[in-house]
Amino acid sequence: xxxxxxxxxxxxxxxxxxxxxxxxxIIMATFTVTTNGIFISSRNIVNLVNQTxxxxxxxxxxxxxxxxxxxxxxxxxxxxxLGAVAAIALVSWHLPVYAAIMVVLVLGIxxxxxxxxxxxxxxxxxxxxxxxxxxxxxxAIQLITRSTGTIIIPNAAFNAIGNGFxxxxxxxxxxxxxxxxTLILGFLGIILYVTNEIANRxxxxxxxxxxxxxxxxxxxxxxxxxxxxxxAWLLAGYQGLSWTAVVVLVVVIIYxxxxxxxxxxxxxxxxxxxxxxxxxxxxxxxxxxxxVFGSMGMLSALSGILFASRLQSATTMAGTLFELDAIAAAFxxxxxxxxxxxxxxxxxxxxxxxxxLTSGMNLMGIDISYQYIVRAIVLAAAVIFDVATRNTGK
Amino acid sequence: xxxxxxxxxxxxxxxIKKNFGAVQALRGVDLALHANxxxxxxxxxxxxxxxxxxxLSGAYIPDGGEILIDGKKAHVNNPMDARxxxxxxxxxxxxxxxxxxxxxxxxxxxxxxRVKLGPIGVMDNRHMEQETKHLLNRLxxxxxxxxLKVERLSGGQRQAVAIARATAFNAKVIIMDEPTAALSVAAxxxxxxxxxxxxxxxxxxxxxSHRLEDIYQVSDRMIVLRHGRKVSDTPVxxxxxxxxxxxxxxxxxxxxxxxxxxxx
Ligand SMILES: Nc1ncnc2c1ncn2[C@@H]1O[C@H](COP(=O)(O)OP(=O)(O)OP(=O)(O)O)[C@@H](O)[C@H]1O
Ligand SMILES: [Mg+2]
Numbered sequence: 001x002x003x004x005x006x007x008x009x010x011x012x013x014x015x016x017x018x019x020x021x022x023x024x025x026i027i028m029a030t031f032t033v034t035t036n037g038i039f040i041s042s043r044n045i046v047n048l049v050n051q052t053x054x055x056x057x058x059x060x061x062x063x064x065x066x067x068x069x070x071x072x073x074x075x076x077x078x079x080x081x082l083g084a085v086a087a088i089a090l091v092s093w094h095l096p097v098y099a100a101i102m103v104v105l106v107l108g109i110x111x112x113x114x115x116x117x118x119x120x121x122x123x124x125x126x127x128x129x130x131x132x133x134x135x136x137x138x139x140a141i142q143l144i145t146r147s148t149g150t151i152i153i154p155n156a157a158f159n160a161i162g163n164g165f166x167x168x169x170x171x172x173x174x175x176x177x178x179x180x181x182t183l184i185l186g187f188l189g190i191i192l193y194v195t196n197e198i199a200n201r202x203x204x205x206x207x208x209x210x211x212x213x214x215x216x217x218x219x220x221x222x223x224x225x226x227x228x229x230x231x232a233w234l235l236a237g238y239q240g241l242s243w244t245a246v247v248v249l250v251v252v253i254i255y256x257x258x259x260x261x262x263x264x265x266x267x268x269x270x271x272x273x274x275x276x277x278x279x280x281x282x283x284x285x286x287x288x289x290x291x292v293f294g295s296m297g298m299l300s301a302l303s304g305i306l307f308a309s310r311l312q313s314a315t316t317m318a319g320t321l322f323e324l325d326a327i328a329a330a331f332x333x334x335x336x337x338x339x340x341x342x343x344x345x346x347x348x349x350x351x352x353x354x355x356x357l358t359s360g361m362n363l364m365g366i367d368i369s370y371q372y373i374v375r376a377i378v379l380a381a382a383v384i385f386d387v388a389t390r391n392t393g394k
Numbered sequence: 395x396x397x398x399x400x401x402x403x404x405x406x407x408x409x410i411k412k413n414f415g416a417v418q419a420l421r422g423v424d425l426a427l428h429a430n431x432x433x434x435x436x437x438x439x440x441x442x443x444x445x446x447x448x449x450l451s452g453a454y455i456p457d458g459g460e461i462l463i464d465g466k467k468a469h470v471n472n473p474m475d476a477r478x479x480x481x482x483x484x485x486x487x488x489x490x491x492x493x494x495x496x497x498x499x500x501x502x503x504x505x506x507x508r509v510k511l512g513p514i515g516v517m518d519n520r521h522m523e524q525e526t527k528h529l530l531n532r533l534x535x536x537x538x539x540x541x542l543k544v545e546r547l548s549g550g551q552r553q554a555v556a557i558a559r560a561t562a563f564n565a566k567v568i569i570m571d572e573p574t575a576a577l578s579v580a581a582x583x584x585x586x587x588x589x590x591x592x593x594x595x596x597x598x599x600x601x602x603s604h605r606l607e608d609i610y611q612v613s614d615r616m617i618v619l620r621h622g623r624k625v626s627d628t629p630v631x632x633x634x635x636x637x638x639x640x641x642x643x644x645x646x647x648x649x650x651x652x653x654x655x656x657x658x
Contacts, residue, residue, distance in 0.1 A: 258514065261516055261517060262514050262515060262516055262517060263505045263507060263514070263515040263516075263517055264513075264514050264515075266494070266498060266502075266505060266517060267503075269491070269493060269494060270491045270494060270498075270502055272493065273491035273492055273493035273494055274489065274490065274491040274492065274493075276489060277485075277488075277489035277490055277491050277502070278491065278502070278503075280453060280473050280483075280485065280489050281473070281489075281502040281503030281504075282472070282473055282474035282477070282503040282504075283502070283503050339493075340491065340492075340493035340494075341493055
């Protein structure tokens, strides 16, 4: 009885954080039923993770952009454009893979700084500045692919980023056909998570800070461990952890560290919470705007690389509507339109929600026009949820 | 505790001028604050009180005049400059980041760093939380946890955090812009207690208020501004009724101690 009550208050108080998990769970369960289990198959989950990659990295950057009270509409076509530049760098300029990637990442940062110059230095609303970027980069893709049309990328190493998997130890009889390194990594992930949570809880207690009841805590540990274990098991059943997933994990770990543990991260949230107060505290709002948009540009480049690599080509339409999915992912992940609130880890869950929707609807053969409408509704619902919980959540 | 005129003031502002377009917010104001003194700064709305104090705290650059700290000419170009010289301001609207917790706000812009990875500093949260706890205890501020987000605090608690933040780094001079506005009577008493506590710990304070009784209770001296000019600079003496009549006379322009000097 009291356990259920406990659970209820916990969900109510953390509705913003749990909302996205609930949404993800409902979406996954629904598609599993409507596709007779195909949705939850190893093969599809691996695909899903790879499709999530290029949205997830955008969503991480977008979260920070929204945290400092801006928006970036240009990321989709910027990603598409930079993916095409990567293809040209490999095919026409004959650059080695690492050099092509470096060039594109640097171009991404420059593009981000161009936006932040307009926003921070010229005082143009980010909505307008990046709408111009949306149009400009779209034109730029068409321009550079006009003579060639779709550019096929014949580079195996580059294409492995979007299609390849991490190597495994050779089979030795136990669990044949299962990707063992992936299982081991999943297991390590669970151990890391559990020890980290327990240490945190102990620290909170020593500060005499209120912690959730032991039963709830144990339940949470079991649930999240089950989630990590389940995903690892599903991935291991196909070909294991993909390079895309590795890239996303690295991005999330770095960004999570920066946003939660460093002065830079603290200042980003302070600027989002109260720009005037931040400025009076000696924090340069302009400088942080450059940093956040610069990072957004770099992640757009990364997204473009992941997408081009996945398709093994650069197309004129690459990047279309990525910005919508990234913005929706950020909101589903708990970012607030009022600024100052939102975690990069949430953005990943949000990205999973958005790609699950696309993937599930594709498997069900739902007409593309309905798919657009459904995604629009999810974006609107996420923002409505944000506004509703913000007003009552205090 | 009254200071004599021949000691060097800890802060001296001379002939400060500040215009906003056609608005002459300050028309040459002098102000001297002595060590361990509390000055009450009063005046009608738009008299220039906040502007004068923002000049001192580095938020505004004056169009004319000079600032001396411990008798030496100082260049206060931004809030960080002022803070480095030991001048802290509690702004009229608190200037806290509501989405961050108490400790984060107290250390905002001056985070304790554990290690530096190139340009990125890794914060020492434990140190900041402990320091904040000590600070709140020392100032007798009652907040259950330094990890509470500021948006969860009451108005009085927010004001207390803003004041604590101003005192966290051994400020010599603390400026408070209407610290008692929008607070309940009980919360006002707490803030005034805090001012007395700070004075007893050696701080020098300038407090802006529209509530004459607040100024009367805690100040050694009162300064009245009117239309961007100082019209009164006198010790707080006598009973509260005399004080009130005196202040009102200055505020409405019936009295002016500096009228003939003001030619520039
Ligand atoms: N940033 C600004 N831009 C333009 N005008 C300003 C600015 N700050 C102050 N002023 C003007 O300067 C004058 C003095 O303002 P100030 O805020 O110093 O008054 P105050 O004495 O603090 O009033 P209050 O009691 O209402 O806080 C006013 O006419 C105000 O409109
Ligand atoms: Mg004012």
